[in-house]
Each structure stands twice: as structure tokens, then as C-alpha cells.
Amino acid sequence: MNPVNGSSESATTSFQAERRRQRLLWFLLCFGPPFLYLLVFMLLPYANILLYSFWKVENYAIVHDLNIDNYLKFFENPLYTRVLWNSLFVATVVTTCAILVGYPLAFFLAFVAGKHRRLLYFLVIAPLWTSFLLRAFIWKLILGREGMINGLLQYVGLTDEPISLFLYNQFSVCLTLTYIFIPFVTLPVFTALEKIPRGYIEASMDLGGNGLQTFRRIILPLSIPGLVAGGIFTFALSFGDFVTPTLLGGPSSIMISNVVMGQFGAAFDWPFGSAIVVIVIGVILSAVILASLAERRSSAPVV
Amino acid sequence: MVASVRLTNVSKRFDELEAVRELSLSVEEGEFLTLLGPSGCGKTTTLRIISGFEVPDEGSVLIDDKVVNHVPPFRRNVNTVFQNYALFPHMTVFENVAYGLSLRKAPRGQIAKKVHEMLERVGLVAKARNMPRELSGGEMQRIALVRALINEPRVLLLDEPLGALDAKLRYAMQLELKHMHKNLGITFILVTHDQEEALVMSDRIGVMKSGRMLQLDTPREIFERPGSRFVAEFIGTGNLLQGTVSARSGSGGKIALGETRAWEAAAIPDEIPVGARVAVVMRPQKIGLYLDHPPQPPAGCNVVRASLQEIFYAGSIVRFFVDIGGATLLVENIPENLPFDYLSIRPGAALTLHVPASALLIYRD
Known part of the structure; x- marks a missing residue:
């Protein structure tokens, strides 16, 4: 072999090795921090909870002894499963109601509001700047015995004394959660609706589609991604909420997170609490997967 | 003749902007009409008034002799x-x-059959899925x-349909649209800012500016006899000179350009008196260019001495910028039609121009 060739070849190899080293360095720099973040703040805590859920408590001490008793205990006791069903029911009702109110609101903002759009958008997101607790508590003042509704009913003369029908039950929990999560539906739907080029809507009308047909066949399918995002937010967050049932719920409207709180608090059964958390995560994950499957079926991604 | 679309004194205003002003237009059945103008001239608004996306503030819109303002x-x-x-x-x-x-x-079967037919027409059956x-x-x-055609419309509106295509594809699509129009026999109304597209495709062109229809005529009339300075400059390329009417004789006269020069013009509009300042527009293709031994000029042809400034070869044509003393003119010709070899001349070369009196388009300045 020609010596000149040989030396150039070895130079190429060392150059390539250098390139490879640089690429590895860049890879670590770019993906290292986010991976570390995920590891520390998501993977490790979840793994920890998963591990705890297979341990047990004996004599007020956690025993590191792998077993599935916690899961059996949960599913064998109708008290717990009823709370799980109740939470699912509340989350479903809240998601449905929030979509029924939030979607039209987003539609109004995107297509009807015109020049008042900015102000209205601001009014929709303004409640998000106050505390969640406060937003839940305010409904106590509205629904309570001395609240606005009772005041109005008595003022009009429909009732003689305060009605305690409105507060501390399933209804007040669903109403409050719906109110809280309406912006969570409205914002992603509004973004999706705003992104729809007006040309599509005009093309539909031009081809003979009236308002309703255009909505059903063009606007709705193209806004599904926003609707699914908002729906998932609402479902997951209302399913796992414990503040609202604590403040406004009655004895029958306990939700799953209240039980978890109890296990980590007074009951001091961290393993059982962890097992419930794993079940909660499982439910929400299934909901998310179902929703994204439904999304993929009903609409192709918008270019 | 049946008017397929008729606008009478249509006006449309958006806040401060008068998009369309007192526009009247009658499009005949089966006609290919183009609305041409720079952006913001109101051509798209006019189209949207016809399609129904804008309701005119004044005037009426008729399709097949029925008022459709609020349809x-x-x-x-x-x-x-x-x-x-x-x-x-x-x-x-x-x-x-x-x-x-x-x-x-x-019915489903009918839809499938019709769609197939339509896709076949444009050769895209294979892309149906x-x-x-x-x-x-x-x-x-x-x-x-x-x-748009599957509903068998009486009128097809085209809003800058070829704007996003590259030049070669645009020419092909121009022909395809033209053939489609001929085969279907329905009315086409096209909106474009591309003057060549308008000239190639249309039966008639309406040139618009600031919401008004400046001229509505056949492509040939628009190109050869633009009715206003704006149309003359917007359609085709033009040389613009400033001058004064120094004499009138019959329909023509003389135009003084600068101190010493006076050119013969074949047609000066009647309303322009002697002494009025005018704009003179000349098409670069109408000017004859000679190096030495220019032929005997025909009657009514202005002979002008010039010197070459720059020369550009653009494939199918050659562009010359020539100095006529105080002004620069653009002259275009096909390489094969030039009486000399354009490669042999250099900037500064002495040239002779023949500017026919009929090539001078005169407008009040």
C-alpha cells in the first residue's frame, strides 16, 4: 500500500473517532439534563410508590415483605370499590359538563366574539390565577344555607327558610369541579379552533354546507385534538381531586384521593395508600390511552 | 345575450377601507372573465361578493337574473x-x-361514480385514497x-388559483384551465394579479384599482389600447416619458419631450389641449432598433439617435437599455429578429431607434 494513502486513512479514522466523541458529548449535554429530571422527579417516585404498594404494615411499622395483600384488600372491600366508582362517576360527569359548557365557550371566543375576544379570553383564564382552594370555597358561599341562592329564593318568596339541598352532596362536588375545569377545556379547544384556517370553513359553505353541516364535518373533527387534550386534563384532575369533596362534599361523596390522604395520614398505612395510588394511575392511564385511540380514529392530524 | 353574473353599482366598505366602489359588471354566460389588479384593488372582495361571503353595502348582485344579495x-x-x-x-x-x-x-353509488369521473378528468384516480x-x-x-366542479355550478370562481405553483406548472395549468372552460361551457371568473395569466386565459379582462373598474375589455384591446396610464403601466412593460402637447392635427399631433425634441403621436385623446402636460407610454416591443444603415423609416415614424447603456440576454428575448439624451428607454426584441448581432455591440455603441407614431400612448399627466 502506498504510504501516503495509509497515513491519510489513519488520519480519517482518528478524525471520525473525534467526531464520534463530539457527537456523544453533545448527546449527553442535550439529553442528559431532561433525562435526569425525569429520573429524579418522575421515574424514581413512581418506582418508590410501586415498591411500597407491595409492602405491608405490621405493628405500626412498614415491613419490607413483598405481597399483593393491599390490592386484594382494595378490590375485596366494597367500601373502597364504591369510592373508586364514585370518583369515576364524578370525573365522567365533570368532564362531560365541562365539555358541554367549555366547547361552546371556546367556539364563541374563536368565531363570534370578534374584537372583544381578547377581553373575554382574559376573563376565561383570570380565575386560574386565584387559588384552587378559593375557587372551591366560593361555592360554599353561593350554595350554603346563608348563601346567595337561598337568599334569592327567600327574597322572591319561593321558600320560607334556607334549603340545605345544594351543599355537601354529589351535586355540589360536580358543580364546583365543572366550574373549576371549564377553562381547562376552553383553552385547548379555543387554540384548536383558532388554528383552523377560515378557508376550510368557507370551502365547506361554498360547496353547499350550511352552518350545522360545516360544524359537524369540518370544525368538530379538526378541533378533536384540543377537545381530547382538555377532556384528559379535566378527567385526570377531577378524578384525583380531594379538596372539593373535602370542602363541599358530604359523607357519600368521598373520592379516591380522600382515601389515599387517610392512608398516608391518620391510618398510617403507606403501603395500602401506595397501592391505591397505583390503581388511580392505572385508571387515568387507561383513560388517556382510550382517548388518544378515539382521537386517532376520528381525525387525522392537522397539517 | 344572457348575463350569468351581473353587478350593478356595488359598493363594499370595511371600516375605513372602501374595498369596492360603485362597481358595475356584466359577465356573459360561458365567458372567461378575469379581474386583474394589484393587491388591495378590490378584486378578491368582488369575487367574495359573487360567491356570497360578503354582502355588498350598496348595489345589487344578480346570478342568472335573480337578485342574490342576501342568499x-x-x-x-x-x-x-x-x-x-x-x-x-x-x-x-x-x-x-x-x-x-x-x-x-x-346516493352513495352515484357519488362514487361521479367522483371517479371527476378524478379521471384530471388524471388523479390513483390518488383517491x-x-x-x-x-x-x-x-x-x-x-x-x-x-368545486362536482356540484355542476353555473359559475366557477377562481381566486388566484395558480399563485402557489412554480412557473412551468403554472403555464401547464393555465392551458388545462382553458381547456376545462372550453369543454364545460360554464362561466369562469378568475382573480389574479398576474397580467400574463390574465392575457393568456381570458375572453375579457377587467382591470381594477382602488375598488374601481378602470377598464373592461378584451385582452388585445387592454394591451394595445389601455384606457388609462395606470392600465398602460400595469399591463406589460412600459417606457414612461413626460412631455407637453406642442401641436395637434386631426386625431394626432406632436409631443414635445424636453427642449429640443418633438415626437409625432398618431392618437392624442380629444380632451387634451395643446400645452397640456402628458405622460407618454411606449411598449418596448414596438420600438425598432438598428445599428448602422437603418432602413427608410415608414411614414409617421420617429427616428431617434441613441447610445447603448446596457444589454441583457433573457433567452427568448434581448433587452436593451438605451440613452436617448436625458432619458433611458427599454427596447425588447427577439434575438432572431434583430437586424444585427447583439453580441457584437458594446455599451456606448451608437444606435438608431424607430418609434412608430402609433406606438405612443398619450395620457394626461
Whole structure:
């Protein structure tokens, strides 16, 4: 072999090795921090909870002894499963109601509001700047015995004394959660609706589609991604909420997170609490997967 | 003759902007009419008034002799090819084309047959199952066209349909649209800012500016006898000189350009008196260019001495910028038609121009 060739070849190899080293360095720099973040703040805590859920408590001490008793205990006791069903029911009702109110609101903002759009958008997101607790508590003042509704009913003369029908039950929990999560539906739907080029809507009308047909066949399918995002937010967050049932719920409207709180608090059964958390995560994950499957079926991604 | 679309004194205003002012227009059945003008001239608004997306503030819109001012777009027998095609991204090509028929609840079999027929017409049957994002620009254009045609509209509106295509494809599509128009026999109304497109395709061209119709005529009349300075400059390329009418004789006269020069003009509008300042527009293609031994000029031809400034070879034509003393003129010719070899001359070369008196378009300045 020609010596000149040989030396150039070895130079190429060392150059390539250098390139490879640089690429590895860049890879670590770019993906290292986010991976570390995920590891520390998501993977490790979840793994920890998963591990705890297979341990047990004996004599007020956690025993590191792998077993599935916690899961059996949960599913064998109708008290717990009823709370799980109740939470699912509340989350479903809240998601449905929030979509029924939030979607039209987003539609109004995107297509009807015109020049008042900015102000209205601001009014929709303004409640998000106050505390969640406060937003839940305010409904106590509205629904309570001395609240606005009772005041109005008595003022009009429909009732003689305060009605305690409105507060501390399933209804007040669903109403409050719906109110809280309406912006969570409205914002992603509004973004999706705003992104729809007006040309599509005009093309539909031009081809003979009236308002309703255009909505059903063009606007709705193209806004599904926003609707699914908002729906998932609402479902997951209302399913796992414990503040609202604590403040406004009655004895029958306990939700799953209240039980978890109890296990980590007074009951001091961290393993059982962890097992419930794993079940909660499982439910929400299934909901998310179902929703994204439904999304993929009903609409192709918008270019 | 039946008017397919008729606008009478139509005006439309958006806040401060008068988009369309007292526009009257009558489009004959089966005609290919183009609205041409710079952006913001009101041509698109006019189209949207016809399609029903804008309601005129004043005046009336008639389609097939029926007033349709307040008839919504989905009840007008008019369809549009939109500027960026506006193909529905969540539907296949088939579903896009079928959309108009499916809204009318036509039977499935009939829809499939008609869509197939339409796709065949533009040679895209193979793409029926594709999504719009998988199509090329020209394919999207064709799909948008047949999607609009499937409802068998009386009038097809085209809003800058070829703007997004590259030059070669644009020429091909111009021909295709022209053939489609001939075969279908329906009225086409095209909006464009591309003057060549307008000249190639139209039976008549309406040139618009600031919401008004400046001139509505055949392509040849618009090009050869532009009715105003704006039209003259907007259509084709033009040389512009400033001058004064120094004498009139019959329909023509003399135009003084600067201190010493006076050119013969064959046609000066009657309302321009002697002494008035005028703008003189000349097409670069109408000026004859000679190096030495120029032929005997025909009667009524201005002979002008000039010196070459710059020369540009543009393939099918050669462009010369020549100095006539105080002004620069653009002269264009086909290389084969030049009486000399353009490669042999250098800047500074002495040239002789023949400017026919009929080539001078005179407008009040």
C-alpha cells in the first residue's frame, strides 16, 4: 500500500473517532439534563410508590415483605370499590359538563366574539390565577344555607327558610369541579379552533354546507385534538381531586384521593395508600390511552 | 345575450377601507372573465361578493337574473377554487371531491361514480385514497378544481388559483384551465394579479384599482389600447416619458419631450389641449432598433439617435437599455429578429431607434 494513502486513512479514522466523541458529548449535554429530571422527579417516585404498594404494615411499622395483600384488600372491600366508582362517576360527569359548557365557550371566543375576544379570553383564564382552594370555597358561599341562592329564593318568596339541598352532596362536588375545569377545556379547544384556517370553513359553505353541516364535518373533527387534550386534563384532575369533596362534599361523596390522604395520614398505612395510588394511575392511564385511540380514529392530524 | 353574473353599482366598505366602489359588471354566460389588479384593488372582495361571503353595502348582485344579495354561499349555484386550495386535511382526496355531493345526500353509488369521473378528468384516480398533504401543488390544484366542479355550478370562481405553483406548472395549468372552460361551457371568473395569466386565459379582462373598474375589455384591446396610464403601466412593460402637447392635427399631433425634441403621436385623446402636460407610454416591443444603415423609416415614424447603456440576454428575448439624451428607454426584441448581432455591440455603441407614431400612448399627466 502506498504510504501516503495509509497515513491519510489513519488520519480519517482518528478524525471520525473525534467526531464520534463530539457527537456523544453533545448527546449527553442535550439529553442528559431532561433525562435526569425525569429520573429524579418522575421515574424514581413512581418506582418508590410501586415498591411500597407491595409492602405491608405490621405493628405500626412498614415491613419490607413483598405481597399483593393491599390490592386484594382494595378490590375485596366494597367500601373502597364504591369510592373508586364514585370518583369515576364524578370525573365522567365533570368532564362531560365541562365539555358541554367549555366547547361552546371556546367556539364563541374563536368565531363570534370578534374584537372583544381578547377581553373575554382574559376573563376565561383570570380565575386560574386565584387559588384552587378559593375557587372551591366560593361555592360554599353561593350554595350554603346563608348563601346567595337561598337568599334569592327567600327574597322572591319561593321558600320560607334556607334549603340545605345544594351543599355537601354529589351535586355540589360536580358543580364546583365543572366550574373549576371549564377553562381547562376552553383553552385547548379555543387554540384548536383558532388554528383552523377560515378557508376550510368557507370551502365547506361554498360547496353547499350550511352552518350545522360545516360544524359537524369540518370544525368538530379538526378541533378533536384540543377537545381530547382538555377532556384528559379535566378527567385526570377531577378524578384525583380531594379538596372539593373535602370542602363541599358530604359523607357519600368521598373520592379516591380522600382515601389515599387517610392512608398516608391518620391510618398510617403507606403501603395500602401506595397501592391505591397505583390503581388511580392505572385508571387515568387507561383513560388517556382510550382517548388518544378515539382521537386517532376520528381525525387525522392537522397539517 | 344572457348575463350569468351581473353587478350593478356595488359598493363594499370595511371600516375605513372602501374595498369596492360603485362597481358595475356584466359577465356573459360561458365567458372567461378575469379581474386583474394589484393587491388591495378590490378584486378578491368582488369575487367574495359573487360567491356570497360578503354582502355588498350598496348595489345589487344578480346570478342568472335573480337578485342574490342576501342568499348565503351554500345556496348559490356558484363554486370557488380557493387561493390555497383549502382541501380538507382530515379527508381523503375522494372524500374531498365527494363533499359537495354528500352534503346534498346523493346516493352513495352515484357519488362514487361521479367522483371517479371527476378524478379521471384530471388524471388523479390513483390518488383517491391519499390525504391532501401527500399531494404535490399541481395535484392539490386539480383536486380543488374538480371538488368545486362536482356540484355542476353555473359559475366557477377562481381566486388566484395558480399563485402557489412554480412557473412551468403554472403555464401547464393555465392551458388545462382553458381547456376545462372550453369543454364545460360554464362561466369562469378568475382573480389574479398576474397580467400574463390574465392575457393568456381570458375572453375579457377587467382591470381594477382602488375598488374601481378602470377598464373592461378584451385582452388585445387592454394591451394595445389601455384606457388609462395606470392600465398602460400595469399591463406589460412600459417606457414612461413626460412631455407637453406642442401641436395637434386631426386625431394626432406632436409631443414635445424636453427642449429640443418633438415626437409625432398618431392618437392624442380629444380632451387634451395643446400645452397640456402628458405622460407618454411606449411598449418596448414596438420600438425598432438598428445599428448602422437603418432602413427608410415608414411614414409617421420617429427616428431617434441613441447610445447603448446596457444589454441583457433573457433567452427568448434581448433587452436593451438605451440613452436617448436625458432619458433611458427599454427596447425588447427577439434575438432572431434583430437586424444585427447583439453580441457584437458594446455599451456606448451608437444606435438608431424607430418609434412608430402609433406606438405612443398619450395620457394626461
